[in-house]
Amino acid sequence: MHIFQTTAILLQTTATITPLHKTLLPRDVPSITSDPWQCATVNVTQYFDPPKPTGGLLAALLSYADKLYENCTLTFPPTATVIPTCPFPETSEWCAFTKIAAPSITAALWSYGSSASSWWSAKSSGASSVASRCPNTWFKIMNETPGGATWLNDTIIFSECYESAHPPTSRPSTSGSGRSLITSSTGPVLTSSAASSNVMRRTTGSEKLVVAGASLAVAGIIF
Numbered sequence: 336m337h338i339f340q341t342t343a344i345l346l347q348t349t350a351t352i353t354p355l356h357k358t359l360l361p362r363d364v365p366s367i368t369s370d371p372w373q374c375a376t377v378n379v380t381q382y383f384d385p386p387k388p389t390g391g392l393l394a395a396l397l398s399y400a401d402k403l404y405e406n407c408t409l410t411f412p413p414t415a416t417v418i419p420t421c422p423f424p425e426t427s428e429w430c431a432f433t434k435i436a437a438p439s440i441t442a443a444l445w446s447y448g449s450s451a452s453s454w455w456s457a458k459s460s461g462a463s464s465v466a467s468r469c470p471n472t473w474f475k476i477m478n479e480t481p482g483g484a485t486w487l488n489d490t491i492i493f494s495e496c497y498e499s500a501h502p503p504t505s506r507p508s509t510s511g512s513g514r515s516l517i518t519s520s521t522g523p524v525l526t527s528s529a530a531s532s533n534v535m536r537r538t539t540g541s542e543k544l545v546v547a548g549a550s551l552a553v554a555g556i557i558f
Contacts, residue, residue: 359462374471384480385458388443429492430495432444
């Protein structure tokens, strides 16, 4: 977790991009020039600091991400004005990891999933509201927080994986309202491949995982 690694993240898209995804994980600079002054008083950073996997679970997720993106080849435009993207794996592909995870990390996996579910349940309503009301502030913090967008995306995905495997009738209820999960569409990812990017800087092993739930293995740029 404390080993520095050079990685990069990339925003990916699929044919289906939900309005929620566009709001929480925007790829383009906001069209409005400024946010209401109240936005300066909001702690936006909290929405990009979700619980993260560590240790053996982190390593296993990174390895799984590499396999999901092993056939991805990015083509960089001559003008370099557009960030290349790879198809974003369906949520089902990420959730499939829960069925093949080694017994030695199963407990850690479900613990992470439970934490992700509880965290997103508590933060989802606020995140959607702030992202909508303060798009410039949200976009700025998202890009300034190492792995911020990716971790948020991964957290939402693994939250859904956990809830699919542990329906409400089989687990304690969690508080929160207005939850809306992002499945497949735009999402940032990291790759275990060494790489660098001006888009966002990754430093620790945990941040590299960034979502092991939404990663992109981009020829050296993603996971």
